[in-house]
Amino acid sequence: MKIYTKTGDKGQTSLVGKRVDKDHLRVESYGTIDEVNTIVGYAMTYLDSEDTKDLYESLQKIQHELFDCGGDLAVVKEGIPFKTTEKMVEDLEKLIDEYMDATPPLEKFILPGGSKAAAIIHQARAVTRRAERNVVSLMKQETIHVPVFLYLNRLSDYFFALARVINTRLNIKDIEYERGAIVFRTDKK
Amino acid sequence: MKIYTKTGDKGQTSLVGKRVDKDHLRVESYGTIDEVNTIVGYAMTYLDSEDTKDLYESLQKIQHELFDCGGDLAVVKEGIPFKTTEKMVEDLEKLIDEYMDATPPLEKFILPGGSKAAAIIHQARAVTRRAERNVVSLMKQETIHVPVFLYLNRLSDYFFALARVINTRLNIKDIEYERGAIVFRTDKK
Amino acid sequence: MKIYTKTGDKGQTSLVGKRVDKDHLRVESYGTIDEVNTIVGYAMTYLDSEDTKDLYESLQKIQHELFDCGGDLAVVKEGIPFKTTEKMVEDLEKLIDEYMDATPPLEKFILPGGSKAAAIIHQARAVTRRAERNVVSLMKQETIHVPVFLYLNRLSDYFFALARVINTRLNIKDIEYERGAIVFRTDKK
Ligand code: B12
Ligand code: B12
Ligand code: B12
Ligand SMILES: C[C@H]1O[C@@H](n2cnc3c(N)ncnc32)[C@H](O)[C@@H]1O
Ligand SMILES: C[C@H]1O[C@@H](n2cnc3c(N)ncnc32)[C@H](O)[C@@H]1O
Ligand SMILES: C[C@H]1O[C@@H](n2cnc3c(N)ncnc32)[C@H](O)[C@@H]1O
Ligand SMILES: [Mg+2]
Ligand SMILES: [Mg+2]
Ligand SMILES: [Mg+2]
Numbered sequence: 001m002k003i004y005t006k007t008g009d010k011g012q013t014s015l016v017g018k019r020v021d022k023d024h025l026r027v028e029s030y031g032t033i034d035e036v037n038t039i040v041g042y043a044m045t046y047l048d049s050e051d052t053k054d055l056y057e058s059l060q061k062i063q064h065e066l067f068d069c070g071g072d073l074a075v076v077k078e079g080i081p082f083k084t085t086e087k088m089v090e091d092l093e094k095l096i097d098e099y100m101d102a103t104p105p106l107e108k109f110i111l112p113g114g115s116k117a118a119a120i121i122h123q124a125r126a127v128t129r130r131a132e133r134n135v136v137s138l139m140k141q142e143t144i145h146v147p148v149f150l151y152l153n154r155l156s157d158y159f160f161a162l163a164r165v166i167n168t169r170l171n172i173k174d175i176e177y178e179r180g181a182i183v184f185r186t187d188k189k
Numbered sequence: 190m191k192i193y194t195k196t197g198d199k200g201q202t203s204l205v206g207k208r209v210d211k212d213h214l215r216v217e218s219y220g221t222i223d224e225v226n227t228i229v230g231y232a233m234t235y236l237d238s239e240d241t242k243d244l245y246e247s248l249q250k251i252q253h254e255l256f257d258c259g260g261d262l263a264v265v266k267e268g269i270p271f272k273t274t275e276k277m278v279e280d281l282e283k284l285i286d287e288y289m290d291a292t293p294p295l296e297k298f299i300l301p302g303g304s305k306a307a308a309i310i311h312q313a314r315a316v317t318r319r320a321e322r323n324v325v326s327l328m329k330q331e332t333i334h335v336p337v338f339l340y341l342n343r344l345s346d347y348f349f350a351l352a353r354v355i356n357t358r359l360n361i362k363d364i365e366y367e368r369g370a371i372v373f374r375t376d377k378k
Numbered sequence: 379m380k381i382y383t384k385t386g387d388k389g390q391t392s393l394v395g396k397r398v399d400k401d402h403l404r405v406e407s408y409g410t411i412d413e414v415n416t417i418v419g420y421a422m423t424y425l426d427s428e429d430t431k432d433l434y435e436s437l438q439k440i441q442h443e444l445f446d447c448g449g450d451l452a453v454v455k456e457g458i459p460f461k462t463t464e465k466m467v468e469d470l471e472k473l474i475d476e477y478m479d480a481t482p483p484l485e486k487f488i489l490p491g492g493s494k495a496a497a498i499i500h501q502a503r504a505v506t507r508r509a510e511r512n513v514v515s516l517m518k519q520e521t522i523h524v525p526v527f528l529y530l531n532r533l534s535d536y537f538f539a540l541a542r543v544i545n546t547r548l549n550i551k552d553i554e555y556e557r558g559a560i561v562f563r564t565d566k567k
Binding site: 192210211216221229230233234249252256257260 | 514528
């Protein structure tokens with residue numbers, strides 16, 4: 001089988017339902033989601049031991065869900081059911097709550113890093129936020145399946161909480177940004 | 190020698206033949222190619238053993254070729270010969286065919302990851318596609334040396350095939366995206 | 379405490395002093411600075427031995443300074459003092475000079491890579507340049523605190539010099555780009 005089909009050698013490509021330029025915001029958006037997915041795959045290679053099994057499995061679920069999100073953004077044809085659900089967003093919220101409860105209270109920004117796994121998860125967090133920004137631009141010009149956007153917004157918070165859990169389990173203390181004020185507040189709305 | 194020349198401290202920089210703003214699409218394009226190159230350099234550090242020597246050398250060739258691509262995009266002056274060739278694109282195609290033959294048949298999307306080297310190559314793949322998108326935007330407003338664009342398109346397929354070869358050699362099975370249909374087809378044009 | 383505040387679930391977010399769309403160039407800029415910061419945090423995990431202690435500490439200082447830069451770009455309210463200073467730029471210049479003196483003379487482009495730490499620092503370099511490009515776009519439409527821009531420009535040169543120091547200390551010779559001319563010159567202005 002040939003994976004290089006040369007159909008994209010003129011600068012255009014296929015969505016599900018339409019041909020568009022390769023720099024179309026839909027393509028940019030699921031391309032960036034793909035990028036996030038590769039970083040998650042990399043982080044997982046540092047979490048394959050027995051005591052991080054739960055985190056590994058959680059990330060594998062997220063890899064599938066990132067494909068759901070990307071696929072949904074690729075669809076412009078009527079009548080194809082979307083895959084990303086509000087339930088997926090709520091599942092993330094539950095995990096965030098669980099991780100926040102398992103980590104020391106937070107007041108100031110922390111320097112991204114500590115362990116290798118946490119550092120890479122922070123990178124996934126930052127790239128997820130880039131994907132979210134692309135989707136926001138896309139939403140201004142086309143209708144999209146809204147849960148995809150909510151999912152990405154929550155996912156970056158999930159990665160933040162996850163990075164902290166990883167370091168906590170490894171007994172590594174996150175270092176606070178020294179010139180920062182108290183930015184995290186319980187009453188923040 | 191000073192590498193910081195401060196000539197860019199006003200937001201402009203030099204192409205070969207012209208001064209432009211640093212957010213010019215040419216600069217964006219070769220800047221992203223540079224980013225790809227750094228990820229390739231990182232992946233190579235996981236492929237320096239005897240049994241992956243062929244892959245290592247292949248990637249080093251690609252590092253040189255990425256400089257060819259970047260350099261070609263930097264040139265707007267008449268009379269300077271381009272470096273990127275159709276032959277370079279064909280060489281990639283040969284390697285892709287070879288790698289595809291050495292890996293299990295493919296039907297569904299696979300989760301990027303498995304081994305460290307494969308995960309990082311998947312990241313290079315995704316960033317190469319970002320570079321390709323930049324070049325597509327650039328092509329809409331300026332004439333470029335077309336083989337650069339073809340090279341990038343093929344390179345991302347090369348990285349995909351390479352990631353699979355790496356995992357196959359390490360006896361790691363790629364995991365299929367569970368909610369996906371059969372997307373890879375022999376008859377795909 | 380909940381870190382997911384859901385305030386951004388409509389595509390808008392808060393600067394210090396104003397609500398804007400999440401794809402606003404300020405958000406793009408400090409979002410990319412955050413991405414740089416995560417890569418620095420990752421590189422540091424490879425530099426935590428005794429003989430690279432100076433480099434580790436230097437990078438931790440830079441992590442704080444990247445927060446200064448990001449914070450400054452987030453502020454549009456009058457009367458809040460900026461954190462990024464010209465002194466921070468000069469400190470980088472001193473370190474660059476020191477590193478350049480500790481590494482072999484440079485004439486041609488080098489392939490990014492060698493050791494893991496150097497490869498990742500090269501990636502930080504390329505992403506810092508992406509952040510710089512965002513800031514240049516931002517500067518065209520809004521007034522920013524100029525030292526942030528100078529800092530980013532110098533920081534990418536710092537990372538280049540640092541990558542070379544790391545490889546030199548590890549006795550790894552950088553490989554020159556083979557089809558390149560002599561591009562680095564003492565008389566370059
Ligand atoms: C979106 C997309 C992506 C996204 C994917 C994921 C995501 N969800 O985020 C991203 C950007 C990550 C991606 C990456 C790649 N992709 Co892609 N991708 C597509 C695209 C546009 C849509 C696939 C999709 O998700 N469809 C959504 C669902 C709803 O559609 P579906 O799966 O086809 O299922 C529907 C129908 O097919 C139908 N159906 C399903 N099964 C069957 C069976 C029968 C018998 C019938 C009648 C109907 C039917 O029912 C389904 C529901 O209605 C297709 C092109 C296209 N327009 O189909 C290429 C495509 C599948 N990709 C392709 C390639 C090459 C790749 C990459 C290797 C590129 C690269 N170098 O990186 C990677 C591989 C990534 C990986 N990890 O495996 C090629 C495959 C070529 C080939 N030889 O088959 C395609 C065909 C594009 C092309 N060049 O023509 N891709
Ligand atoms: C494109 C470019 C890049 C691309 C490079 C590669 C690529 N191919 O993708 C990227 C973005 C990756 C890059 C990165 C960097 N770059 Co750069 N880059 C350039 C640029 C714009 C062009 C270089 C090039 O490829 N030219 C293409 C070929 C065709 O030109 P050429 O090599 O000069 O060869 C022609 C002529 O020079 C002539 N020629 C060659 N040799 C000789 C000799 C003589 C005697 C004569 C008369 C003529 C001659 O003949 C050749 C063919 O016509 C130059 C600035 C400029 N306008 O020259 C800066 C430049 C070389 N870069 C510079 C720097 C600092 C860097 C970085 C360190 C920046 C950073 N912090 O990341 C990195 C280093 C990367 C690395 N791995 O080594 C500086 C060097 C400063 C110095 N002190 O010398 C320059 C001069 C820009 C500047 N600030 O003024 N760069
Ligand atoms: C800029 C910013 C970022 C930047 C930060 C850094 C940087 N400097 O580059 C980036 C993009 C990296 C970032 C990331 C994150 N952020 Co943020 N960020 C902000 C933002 C917009 C401004 C913070 C800031 O730097 N302010 C600049 C200085 C000047 O302001 P200040 O620190 O508040 O200090 C002034 C005042 O607060 C006052 N002050 C200080 N202390 C006190 C005390 C009292 C008693 C009083 C009266 C006044 C006072 O005096 C100071 C000077 O005037 C705030 C929202 C906002 N508008 O405040 C969110 C915010 C702090 N972030 C938030 C979150 C969730 C995050 C992330 C977890 C998101 C993610 N998933 O990635 C990460 C965490 C990163 C980390 N490593 O810790 C949330 C926190 C929610 C909560 N429950 O508290 C906030 C509140 C946004 C929101 N959703 O509402 N963030
Ligand atoms: C923590 C802070 O990060 C900013 N913010 C919110 N969403 C994004 C995003 N997708 N990318 C970058 N920054 C973002 C807002 O300013 C928020 O207050
Ligand atoms: C596999 C799918 O990826 C999309 N595609 C093609 N080229 C790019 C690119 N440079 N970046 C992101 N996505 C791309 C197309 O939709 C193709 O069908
Ligand atoms: C070394 C070369 O890199 C280019 N250059 C300068 N600043 C940036 C940036 N932020 N991103 C990408 N390329 C840049 C210029 O063309 C310079 O000459
Ligand atoms: Mg958010
Ligand atoms: Mg392609
Ligand atoms: Mg510069």
